[in-house]
Amino acid sequence: MFGRLLFRLLRGNRGRLAVALVAVISGSAVISALLNIELDVGRKLAQEFRTLGPNLVVAPRGGIQTDDAGSASATLMDQEAVWRGIAQTHTPDSVFSAPYLYVVGRVNNTPVIVAGTQLQPDLLHPAWKLDSAQKAPPRIPGWDADTELLLDAHSAFVGQNAARRLHLALGGRFEVTYMNRTATLTNAAILDSGGAEDDQILAWLPTVQKLAALPGRIQFEELRKDGDAAEITRYAKRLSAALPAYEVRPIPQATQAEANLLKRTRLLVGSMVVLILALTALCVLATMAALAMERREDVGLMKALGGGIGRIVALFVAEVGVLGATGGLIGCAIGVVLAQWMGRQVFGASVAPRWEIFPITVVLMTLVSMTGALPLRLLGRVKPALILRGE
Amino acid sequence: MFARLVKESFIRNPRRKALTAAALIVGMAVATATLSVALEVGDRMAREFRSLGANLLVTPQSDSLPLQIGGVDYRPVNEGAYLNVSDLGKLKMIFWRNNILGFAPFLDVPATLSGNATTHAAGVHTTAVHTTLIGTWYQHQVRVPDGTTFQTGVRSTHPWWKIQGRWFEDSASEAVVGSTLAANFPGGIAPGQTIELTSRAAGSAAAPQSIALTVTGIVQTGGAEDNAVLAPLSIAQQLSGHPGQFRQLFVSALTKPADALAQRDPSTLTPTEYDRWFCSPYISSISYQIKTALPGTQVRTIRRVADTEGRVLSRISTLLWIVTIAALAAAALAVAATSAATVLERRAEIGIMKAIGASNSLVSGIFLAEQLLLALVGGVIGFVCGAALARILGESVFGSPAPLKPILLPIVLGIAACVAIIGSLIPLRRAAHLDPAPILRGE
Numbered sequence: 001m002f003g004r005l006l007f008r009l010l011r012g013n014r015g016r017l018a019v020a021l022v023a024v025i026s027g028s029a030v031i032s033a034l035l036n037i038e039l040d041v042g043r044k045l046a047q048e049f050r051t052l053g054p055n056l057v058v059a060p061r062g063g064i065q066t067d068d069a070g071s072a073s074a075t076l077m078d079q080e081a082v083w084r085g086i087a088q089t090h091t092p093d094s095v096f097s098a099p100y101l102y103v104v105g106r107v108n109n110t111p112v113i114v115a116g117t118q119l120q121p122d123l124l125h126p127a128w129k130l131d132s133a134q135k136a137p138p139r140i141p142g143w144d145a146d147t148e149l150l151l152d153a154h155s156a157f158v159g160q161n162a163a164r165r166l167h168l169a170l171g172g173r174f175e176v177t178y179m180n181r182t183a184t185l186t187n188a189a190i191l192d193s194g195g196a197e198d199d200q201i202l203a204w205l206p207t208v209q210k211l212a213a214l215p216g217r218i219q220f221e222e223l224r225k226d227g228d229a230a231e232i233t234r235y236a237k238r239l240s241a242a243l244p245a246y247e248v249r250p251i252p253q254a255t256q257a258e259a260n261l262l263k264r265t266r267l268l269v270g271s272m273v274v275l276i277l278a279l280t281a282l283c284v285l286a287t288m289a290a291l292a293m294e295r296r297e298d299v300g301l302m303k304a305l306g307g308g309i310g311r312i313v314a315l316f317v318a319e320v321g322v323l324g325a326t327g328g329l330i331g332c333a334i335g336v337v338l339a340q341w342m343g344r345q346v347f348g349a350s351v352a353p354r355w356e357i358f359p360i361t362v363v364l365m366t367l368v369s370m371t372g373a374l375p376l377r378l379l380g381r382v383k384p385a386l387i388l389r390g391e
Numbered sequence: 392m393f394a395r396l397v398k399e400s401f402i403r404n405p406r407r408k409a410l411t412a413a414a415l416i417v418g419m420a421v422a423t424a425t426l427s428v429a430l431e432v433g434d435r436m437a438r439e440f441r442s443l444g445a446n447l448l449v450t451p452q453s454d455s456l457p458l459q460i461g462g463v464d465y466r467p468v469n470e471g472a473y474l475n476v477s478d479l480g481k482l483k484m485i486f487w488r489n490n491i492l493g494f495a496p497f498l499d500v501p502a503t504l505s506g507n508a509t510t511h512a513a514g515v516h517t518t519a520v521h522t523t524l525i526g527t528w529y530q531h532q533v534r535v536p537d538g539t540t541f542q543t544g545v546r547s548t549h550p551w552w553k554i555q556g557r558w559f560e561d562s563a564s565e566a567v568v569g570s571t572l573a574a575n576f577p578g579g580i581a582p583g584q585t586i587e588l589t590s591r592a593a594g595s596a597a598a599p600q601s602i603a604l605t606v607t608g609i610v611q612t613g614g615a616e617d618n619a620v621l622a623p624l625s626i627a628q629q630l631s632g633h634p635g636q637f638r639q640l641f642v643s644a645l646t647k648p649a650d651a652l653a654q655r656d657p658s659t660l661t662p663t664e665y666d667r668w669f670c671s672p673y674i675s676s677i678s679y680q681i682k683t684a685l686p687g688t689q690v691r692t693i694r695r696v697a698d699t700e701g702r703v704l705s706r707i708s709t710l711l712w713i714v715t716i717a718a719l720a721a722a723a724l725a726v727a728a729t730s731a732a733t734v735l736e737r738r739a740e741i742g743i744m745k746a747i748g749a750s751n752s753l754v755s756g757i758f759l760a761e762q763l764l765l766a767l768v769g770g771v772i773g774f775v776c777g778a779a780l781a782r783i784l785g786e787s788v789f790g791s792p793a794p795l796k797p798i799l800l801p802i803v804l805g806i807a808a809c810v811a812i813i814g815s816l817i818p819l820r821r822a823a824h825l826d827p828a829p830i831l832r833g834e
Contacts, residue, residue: 019735019818023728029550030721041710046708051699052443057613067728084802102460111466113458127694194694196459252551252613257443264439265707268432268788272425275780278716279421283725286414290732293410342717346710 002315009319017323024327024365025334027280032361036149037164037342040351042266043344046226049262051126054222055254056096056236057080061247076217076244079205083244086223089235096123097265099205099222103212105178107166114176116208116218124224125193130157132170132189153207156185159198163190176201178211193224222251229259280370288320288372299376300387309377317373324369328362335361393753397760408765411811415769416776418722419807423777423799428784429715431793432709437645439789440704441492445548445641446696447678449474452689457639461524461615464499464638468590476624476715478685482642483535485680488566490645490672493547496637498526504620506576506586518577523619524566524588526627526637529558548641549612556582556608561623566604569617573609582606588620590630600630608809642681646674648701648708674701723806727814730762734818739831741819746827755819762811770807774800 010017062074079099086097098119105114121128159169168174168187176183185203192198209215225235232255240248295316302312336353343351401408450457451472458465475497481489502524528544535541545552559565566586573580580586589601604622611617628634652664653673660668669676674697678690737758746752778795785793 019728019731023725026724026728027721030717034717037710037714045703046707047700050703051695054694103463104458110456111458112456113460125695127698194692194697195805196457196462198691199457199459214664252553252611253444253549256551257440260442261436261439261703262437264788265703268428268707268784269710271707271784272428272711272714272718274722275421275424275784276714278639279417280721280725281730282417283414283721286410286417287725287728287732290410290729290736294736323650342713344707345713345728 002311002318005315006318006322009315010322017291020287020291020320020323021327022322022371023113024215024284025331026363028328028331028336028361029338031277031280031364032240032332032357033338033342034276035357035360036336036339036351037346038269038273039354039357040343041269042228042262042347044347044349044351045262045265046228046258049254049258050224050226052254052258053125053127053231054224055251055258056223056225057107057249057251058085058221058223058239058243059247059249060172060220061143061245063269076219077221078355079216079218082221082243082246085239086221088242089238094226095223095235096120097221098124099210099218099221101205101212101214101218103178103208105201105211106175107168107174107176107201110166112162112166114175114178114208114211115197115200116205116211117202118205124222127194128197128383129192130189131192144327153204154186155188156203157189157191157199158187159191159193161198162201163187171344176203176211179213181211181213183211184205228262233317281364284324284365284368286374288369289375292316292320292373292376295376300384304384304388306309306369313373313376316376317370320373321366324366325362327369328365329358331365332358332361393757393760396757397764400757400761401764408513408622408733408761411726411729411733411762412765412769414725415766415807415811416773418726418810419770419773419803420776420780422719422722422806423774423803424780424784424810425715425718426783426802427778427793427796428797429711431785432711433704435785435789436704436707437647437700440700441643442550443644443696443700444550445493445495445643446646446674446693446700447642447644447681448691448693449642449681449685449688450638450691452687454638454664454689463525463615463619464497465501465523466499467640468500468631468633471638472687473633473638474640474685474688476635479640480533480535480541481684483533483541484537484540485631485677485684487644487672487680490677492643492645493543494640494642495527495543495545495548496624496640498624498631498633498637499619500524500526500627500631501591502588502620502630502823504572504576504586505592506578506580506584519574519589520576521591522572524590524627524630525616525619525621526630527621528561528623531561531624534826540804545628547643551613552616553611554608555611556606557586559621559623561625563623564602564626565605565607566620566626567608567610568606569621570611570617571610571617571620580606580607580609585619586631588622590632600632602626603629621787624724631743644674644677645672646677646697646700647672648705649673649675717747717767719806723810726766726807726810730811730814731818734758734762734815738822742827742831745823746831751823755816756822757818758815759812761807762815766811767804770804771800773807774803777803 003015033046058077060077082099086095098117101116103114104111106112162168170187170190173184176185191202209217225232232250236248236250298313303309339353340350343349451474453472455466455471457471476496479496482494485491500523502522503519504522505519530542530544530546532540532542554567559567568580568586584606585603586606587601587603589599591599604626609619624637628636652668653675657665657668657675657679674692679691682688682690741754742787782792785791
């Protein structure tokens with residue numbers, strides 16, 4: 001009987017119900033799209049912070065020492081040990097690292113910093129620009145243009161300032177002298193880093209180690225761990241435990257600023273989403289209440305026929321509840337599509353649809369709709385005759 | 392007559408109007424709040440990004456190749472070019488002077504640090520360690536050619552440097568020691584001690600200079616400066632024999648993310664485009680203005696900072712505008728739905744009016760006038776609530792409330808009016824075409 005009445009109610013008032021349904025669908029579409037975006041925004045923005053570069057450093061206890069002759073002092077690290085420590089503790093896609101050994105060598109009798117390293121610039125230093133296209137022969141040996149990795153003992157990236165002052169042409173060979181040793185390098189690419197590397201020459205680590213007669217030694221290792229401040233600190237602790245002989249330090253410029261900025265952004269986006277959620281819920285409430293208020297005469301009639309106010313109100317609450325649930329479901333589906341579009345506009349990549357939003361939105365919409373109908377209960381006290389008269 | 396009808400409708404049925412009004416107020420409040428935030432957030436977040444420190448580096452154009460590892464220059468002082476401190480005031484005279492938030496000059500001098508070290512074995516003796524004396528400003532008053540002064544220093548360009556103790560006074564013989572150096576120096580270095588620094592001129596005939604400094608604090612930078620001693624620029628100038636000069640300048644400037652115009656070569660722009668580029672705080676136009684103001688310099692963008700700022704700011708701004716548009720759409724739809732619902736509810740009235748001979752346009756006119764009035768009143772209240780909301784939002788996210796933009800009031804009222812009218816038009820149109828009799832019968 002209840003079901004039959006409910007069905008007839010829903011069928012009978014198509015015009016008004018359609019309006020209410022549109023309100024619920026649009027409300028739930030917006031809510032689910034925004035919730036989807038909000039849950040992902042932290043992660044997506046954190047990826048943008050990769051451009052800041054490394055945020056952790058492994059250094060010998062006692063810091064990084066050099067004197068102005070550039071000779072390596074006693075504080076060096078064992079490259080293998082450091083690599084093993086990192087390999088033990090890292091997850092492949094979230095930690096990138098590069099070892100460094102510096103010497104002050106001479107090219108054409110001019111002192112220049114030569115950094116021995118092995119790194120993938122686009123992962124660790126996305127702000128760097130490597131230029132090999134200008135006048136270089138189509139294939140430079142020892143350099144993989146796709147991964148931008150230095151592959152052999154003779155290739156080097158030359159910082160743009162260094163290239164200009166030392167007159168090192170792209171693709172040309174030059175000699176680096178240190179103490180009595182010499183290494184011949186090829187200028188594989190000009191590096192525009194927007195930082196100190198513009199004045200340096202980056203060469204393959206084993207070559208520089210041989211030049212400095214320090215096989216297997218490095219001065220420090222820089223790392224980038226993706227994630228928020230808490231994750232970075234946790235990883236630093238794990239790495240510290242794996243490398244007790246050395247010091248693992250976060251780079252405060254990167255970590256502090258990133259943590260602060262991410263926090264503010266999430267707060268901002270979160271507040272706006274909450275605001276919109278509240279608005280949408282309130283408006284759905286208002287629409288449903290307006291709908292329910294129209295039922296006053298029906299309530300009066302049913303009371304006059306002898307129905308208890310509880311059952312009557314339950315009927316109308318169920319009516320708006322069904323409306324809310326249906327609208328919620330349809331709106332959610334639209335919202336997922338909307339979220340994908342928004343994600344592509346903002347981040348250039350689609351946002352992963354979060355399926356937990358479906359039940360949340362549908363339940364929210366149903367509850368809000370039902371709350372809208374509850375004021376009908378107040379009619380319980382009023383005499384049916386008064387209601388039917390229209391007061 | 393018309394006005395009386397509208398007025399009567401408000402007096403007689405306030406309750407029905409209340410719901411539409413409520414939806415309007417809430418909708419417009421959220422619209423105002425989100426619009427205010429979206430308009431302000433670009434500037435606010437750009438300021439927050441200055442916590443990343445300097446985004447520009449100024450060096451002499453005809454310099455020798457710097458020998459820098461981790462930010463410390465190891466060149467001997469008699470090599471390379473220098474810039475003059477007296478020129479720095481001109482930085483606050485460029486077109487974008489208000490966007491120059493701070494700058495700090497640096498002069499690195501290779502030096503030997505000697506201090507009194509106590510060991511438990513032999514009592515007091517002196518040890519000497521090779522290090523670098525980095526001369527800079529912490530909080531220094533720069534005289535600007537227009538007569539004002541500007542306070543600046545590493546406080547603006549390197550805000551992540553942490554001090555234990557206090558920073559040096561610019562005019563005093565004080566210094567701050569890097570944490571690693573202080574920890575590894577035999578016997579340690581603590582605030583209050585006196586250290587002596589002797590310049591190391593590699594292969595130079597001049598006699599090395601010495602100076603005694605009081606340590607006022609230990610600084611932790613996370614970089615190579617932890618192995619060095621920082622002192623006022625004047626001390627480094629004295630020790631290196633280059634009075635009034637410095638080697639490199641870090642500048643922290645408030646910039647706007649680069650768009651298509653900013654990425655083009657300025658020499659290829661037409662005069663109108665050039666004006667637009669010059670008058671926008673892109674990092675490229677600020678660099679150009681600095682280079683023009685300080686002759687003989689080369690201005691480089693510290694790309695890791697500038698690029699990150701640009702990318703994140705443009706993403707945030709796009710996201711916020713999309714969220715704002717979503718809010719406006721949600722508000723508009725809700726108001727439209729509520730208006731439509733209330734018009735539908737009053738079909739009996741429409742039926743009566745039509746039955747006694749009112750024309751369609753008169754009926755529509757009365758209803759639209761009601762909705763418009765509601766929209767205006769609701770819009771104003773909503774605007775006030777929204778402004779309060781925006782203030783709270785600004786306080787909680789950025790720590791200071793955003794100033795109110797009065798231009799939003801007509802915009803919000805306009806939206807409210809349009810939406811209320813559009814919302815009512817559709818059911819009104821349908822009702823106007825219907826026969827009065829079925830409506831009066833209750834169907």
